[in-house]
Amino acid sequence: MYVIIAGAGKVGWNLARELIAKDREVTLIESNHDRFRVVEQELEHAVQYGDASELWVLERAGIQRADLVIAVTGDDEDNILISQVAKEKYGVQRIVARVNNPRNLTHFKMLNIQPAVSATDLILRLIEHEVPEYGLVQLLALEEEHLEIIELEVVEGSLAVGKQVQEIALPEGSLVISVLRAGRGFVPKPGDTVAAGDQVLLILDPGLENQITALFAPAGAGASA
Amino acid sequence: MFILIVGCGRVGSAVAKSALDAGHEVSVMDIDPLSHIRLDRDQTSTWEDAGGRFTVGTALEVDGLIEAGIEQANVFMAATSGDNTNLVISQIAQRRFNVPRVVVRVADPARAAWYAEQGLQTICPTQVAIEQAEQVLLTP
Numbered sequence: 104m105y106v107i108i109a110g111a112g113k114v115g116w117n118l119a120r121e122l123i124a125k126d127r128e129v130t131l132i133e134s135n136h137d138r139f140r141v142v143e144q145e146l147e148h149a150v151q152y153g154d155a156s157e158l159w160v161l162e163r164a165g166i167q168r169a170d171l172v173i174a175v176t177g178d179d180e181d182n183i184l185i186s187q188v189a190k191e192k193y194g195v196q197r198i199v200a201r202v203n204n205p206r207n208l209t210h211f212k213m214l215n216i217q218p219a220v221s222a223t224d225l226i227l228r229l230i231e232h233e234v235p236e237y238g239l240v241q242l243l244a245l246e247e248e249h250l251e252i253i254e255l256e257v258v259e260g261s262l263a264v265g266k267q268v269q270e271i272a273l274p275e276g277s278l279v280i281s282v283l284r285a286g287r288g289f290v291p292k293p294g295d296t297v298a299a300g301d302q303v304l305l306i307l308d309p310g311l312e313n314q315i316t317a318l319f320a321p322a323g324a325g326a327s328a
Numbered sequence: 329m330f331i332l333i334v335g336c337g338r339v340g341s342a343v344a345k346s347a348l349d350a351g352h353e354v355s356v357m358d359i360d361p362l363s364h365i366r367l368d369r370d371q372t373s374t375w376e377d378a379g380g381r382f383t384v385g386t387a388l389e390v391d392g393l394i395e396a397g398i399e400q401a402n403v404f405m406a407a408t409s410g411d412n413t414n415l416v417i418s419q420i421a422q423r424r425f426n427v428p429r430v431v432v433r434v435a436d437p438a439r440a441a442w443y444a445e446q447g448l449q450t451i452c453p454t455q456v457a458i459e460q461a462e463q464v465l466l467t468p
Contacts, residue, residue, distance in 0.1 A: 156411070157438065157439070158438045158442065159438065179388065180388065180410065180412040180413045180416045181412050183412070183416050184411075184412040184416065184439075188439075188442070191446070192442055204388075206388075206389065206390075207388055209390070210388065210416060213419075213420070213423060213424055214416075214419060214423075
């Protein structure tokens with residue numbers, strides 16, 4: 104697999120290092136000359152100097168045979184352009200783009216640049232993971248596939264407590280895929296019983312969150328995610 | 329016509345002034361409040377008194393574009409100093425706000441040519457300069 108990474112900041116440099124350690128072929132592109140010199144000391148020929156939004160720079164890096172392009176510069180417009188050109192001009196199959204300002208995420212989506220990864224969003228999700236009051240944690244959103252995976256805590260006094268998995272009146276389009284109890288996870292059988300304090304993972308069609316939360320939270324508590 | 333120009337540099341400000349003179353409604357947006365001076369220079373009245381609009385804002389922030397009137401615009405011109413910024417905001421104008429006529433300034437001839445093939449109306453000052461220089465220098 105051949106990977107081109109645009110932007111040798113902290114994210115790009117470390118990604119390159121990790122991928123090289125996994126024996127991937129990597130070219131990192133950096134437009135700041137001082138930064139390029141520093142990174143070149145370590146990565147040698149795996150880093151090239153140039154503006155990755157210029158077509159000839161991408162071509163020199165061999166974009167025609169790239170399997171994956173990762174756009175992680177500090178500028179969202181650059182990341183959008185690099186991703187768009189990689190995908191639409193050079194037919195690169197897989198793109199990963201970094202969103203620096205979460206408010207720009209809509210632009211990435213409108214221009215079909217997926218997945219677009221925002222560090223702010225990731226940190227926010229980690230915070231939500233640590234704060235049980237949120238009730239529901241979105242673990243993974245498969246937007247193309249219209250599915251998401253969420254984690255919920257089974258709260259004392261909720262409808263699900265003491266019920267077998269098959270007895271929980273889950274809405275059509277959702278499924279319990281795993282139960283985490285006392286630090287261990289298992290895939291439940293229809294007859295397994297859910298207890299208060301369990302964490303359950305569900306896969307569902309987006310939009311069912313509130314119906315599902317109502318089953319696992321005490322009566323009256325709504326989902327806040 | 330309502331013309332929205334993002335980027336109040338030499339190109340943006342000059343086009344804005346001639347559009348206003350020609351009787352159009354003109355709104356200009358720039359990240360730098362001081363760029364407004366280009367609209368007033370050599371004029372008998374201020375830009376606002378002459379009927380122009382000016383908004384300070386970052387082009388990628390949709391709120392700023394709306395404040396500058398993108399929803400009413402018949403014509404949108406992206407004339408900031410950044411090629412990538414221009415290419416992104418012109419696509420936002422075209423696809424998200426359905427502005428009928430979008431013009432984008434792109435300094436890099438290669439990117440200008442490719443995006444022109446994709447349906448954007450690009451203006452490439454570099455290409456114009458190259459062609460003029462070739463004509464002046466290479467015509468016997």
